[in-house]
Amino acid sequence: MKNTFFSIFKIYKGLLLIVIISLILLYTDRYNRNKKENILTLDQGTFKPSHKLKFCLIQYNDAPISEECRDGIVKGLAESGLKEGTDYNLNIINAQGDLATLNNIIDEAQSSHYDLIFSTSTPTLQTIVKKIKDTPVVFSLVADPVVAGAGTSFTNHQSNITGISTLGDYEGMAKLLKEIMPGAKTIGTLYTPGEANSVKNKEVMEMYAKKAGLDLVTVPVNSSAETMDAALMLCTKKIDAVCQIIDNLTSASFSSIQKASASTSIPLFGLVGDQAEKGAIAAVSRDYIQSGMDAVRLAMRILKGEKPAAIPFEYVSKTNLIINRKAAAFYKIKIPDKVIKKADKVIK
Amino acid sequence: MTLLIGSLTIGLILSLLALGVFISFRIFNFPDITADGSITLGAAVAASMIVAGFGPLLATVCSFIAGFIAGAVTGILHTKFKINSLLSGILVMTALYSVNLRVMGKSNIPLLSQKTVITSFESFSQYIFSSTDIINIAGWSVPAKDLSVLILTAIIIIIFAIILYLFLKTNLGTAMRATGNNAQMIRALGVNTQTMIILGLALSNGLIGLSGALFAQYQGFADVQMGIGMIVLGLASVIIGEALINEKTLGLLITGAIMGAVLFRLLVAIALRWGMNPNDLKLITAGFVFIALMLPMALKRFKRN
Structure with missing residues (x-):
């Protein structure tokens, strides 16, 4: 009995490590403490954001079409009039097909307070629907967003989410x-x-x-x-x-x-x-490049002040x-x- | 803070997977790949039962039973049909892919508006934190729901760990452990080692199925491809846990496996936080496991000098 009791102390190394890593994680998250909501205001005429925008693109896996879509988003942002580095930063994250990691990534995106999140593919959208309720999200590369649970129809959907359906023609x-x-x-x-x-x-x-x-x-x-x-x-x-x-x-x-x-x-x-x-x-x-650019077009409408809830899902504009x-x-x-x-x- | 809470919760849910892998891999010395299939099986059974209107608790219990059966099949293939251990796991894992599709009827079941075990954990927050929605912890505002899910998951995992510990200390459990350690000796004592292996693998995959069921309910959907690579994750957790504990007592090993699973998710979270190149993720994951494997040896050499 005595042995069992003292063996409790042997897990201290593990517990210590968990606590230390948790603290490191919290330390990197310190900017979110007492954070007041960063309200975004845009100058309508010249379209200059009031602060440097933080975007994030979350991908589920590496596939040719998701790479094309990513390129489309990058291209669309470059053509939007905003300048990378001065006006916005785009952080691209890929779960490499691992659902547990995808959950981690989306938690990280949630706590990083992005101004807007782009996502490609269905599992990403499904996890986002569950976890992200306030940050605006624009998805692409999803065949059927309604089946994925983002809403009940193309017009009636979760209030922070809109995007592009790439259902084939x-x-x-x-x-x-x-x-x-x-x-x-x-x-x-x-x-x-x-x-x-x-x-x-x-x-x-x-x-x-x-x-x-x-x-x-x-x-x-x-x-x-x-x-x-x-x-x-x-x-x-x-x-x-x-x-x-x-x-x-x-x-x-x-x-x-x-x-x-x-x-x-x-x-x-x-x-x-x-x-x-x-x-x-x-x-x-x-x-699919167009599907990325279409997503950016929706994102710009959101940045200019429209509510994502009011923007219906769309099909890709080009076949x-x-x-x-x-x-x-x-x-x-x-x-x-x-x-x-x-x-x-x-x-x- | 959200990231920390999320990682801890997933880590705890997947620690059931780690416990399952611990039983097969460490107690029985049986490299059981069934895990990739049985974690999806658990998710599939739970999700389709919840969608069909069964209670989430019943659905979760059934996912344990489903995993239990899958593990038993692997055990029977190995003991009764004398199929190589690795191969019998592969056979059942492959077969489970079709079974999972059958169970779900399609490849992906969303659980968004359904009542699940996790949503009842969420609604439990009103008892723990009265009716506040957002709690302030040292400056971070944290949704009370997430915190209550974390707390209840932790409690449940601790309960499971204690039950597993007590079970492995019973006569039956001791016979199971002895089967893995010294099959000849325990056979001489009149124990049927074949039954022990079947039972052990069943128990292992039952826990893994349970882990899958909770994971599906946590992330809000079950997908037929969600099991891919899970065995590696479970093994990594067990090995990291052993490296931490560096001791062979049963209770400590169980605790180690749980801590390993949590630590693994935390490390992934840190890697994500530090904004490493997304394409390197799997490489870094492999790096973690390598370090966990080498660390105890390196420490020993360091002490000797």
Whole structure:
């Protein structure tokens, strides 16, 4: 019994370390003590902030589209008339796909009293919805902010949050498909059940395909190693074209899908910009750089005094149509001239 | 201050994970990777039950049971089918990915307007701090809700730690510990070591499932990919804890695992606070674990000189 009692003292090292680190953390947070709310006033005419603005961009993981969106935000801020370093600072934080760290990051953002927080991707928005109630937040790169819990509709949402939905242009895709392949009846896509956005995208694609008189056949895929097999299986399901919806897994392993569709000569379409370069006949792609710039545009409205609650969520303002003529020739598909005229970019 | 409270709370919630890993990794010497799957399983079960209208407490208890079953399966694969320990963990972890998708029906369940264990912790603040919403601690204004979540989580973790300690001191618990230490000896005493391993892994994953359930309720959603890398986190906590304690008594090791988990989150918070390059985060995390592994050895050498 005596031993047990004295052994209590042996944890002192650990406790001491915890206390010391907590104190260091508090020390770095000392500016928030007795902090009076820093009320932001902007000179409307020249748009000069009353103090140096602190922005923060929180990202969940490293993926090509989140990098494009980040570049868009940086570019948008640079073009906003504010000067980096004198008018504002942008702090970019990335959780590298770790949800526990994401929680840490968002606590840190909450206690750092940023003037405005940008966020990309759905898990980030979900954690923000839970934890940040007063700092204005502008999100981007979220397929469906309503499902993520940011509000009940695009106009009725949490009062400090607004942003840009990057739901793919499935309506445009379905229409384009009918224009290029009027005889098509059935299309197919792979989807990733493990990604919320993938499931959502599949449903939306299904809806617009049905409107255009197309049936959608889907095959689930769970890892990039399975993509090739799954794509081959999809191509043998009597489909007229593969029209790949957007998600992280399939956009990373699109080349496997391309190989499968090339070996079975099933025409391939995509919804991410670089997929046309990777062998799709056409890609109807949201402009992810634009999605970052759109987020900055909303942020500027907030900085100029509008309440985030009054700003509805928006879709990305720009969609690109990219056509790959070489791929079209390979699949023996004739692309109508009016489609080529509409294209933002044609790869020869 | 918000950052500190958040880190402490997550650290405490994940200390259940650390305790689970401690049981499998240290008591049974069993590198159990099931953790990556069972933490998500706990979150999935809790979230889908809460959304379906069950009480949050019942949902949390069920997530413990779900983790318990998952761990038992790993144990059965290893003992009855003689599958290598690492491999049986991998098998169950892989299978759990599909199970988790089945349980949730989709890949992500938000819990924003639902009543959860954590929201009832929040509403408890009115009993602790009467009706003040914001509390002033040495100049920082802190939401009473967050503080009450931290306090109640701490109390619950302490209760769990004591229960675990007392359990491992019973005859059954002692037999379990002996199985990990010296299987031959304990078999000679007439204990079925296979049952002990199955039970131990079940208990370990039950705790991990519980940790997942609390974590999902704390962050407000369950996601099918949330378990990725959790085993590393749990191991890191256990190892940091051991480095701190430097002693092999059961009670101290349990306390060490909890302190390790809390310390790990605090270190991550500091790294974030000091504004290091976001791309280096994982590298720094690995650095922490490396230091924790090397520190005891270095200290010993230092003392000898």
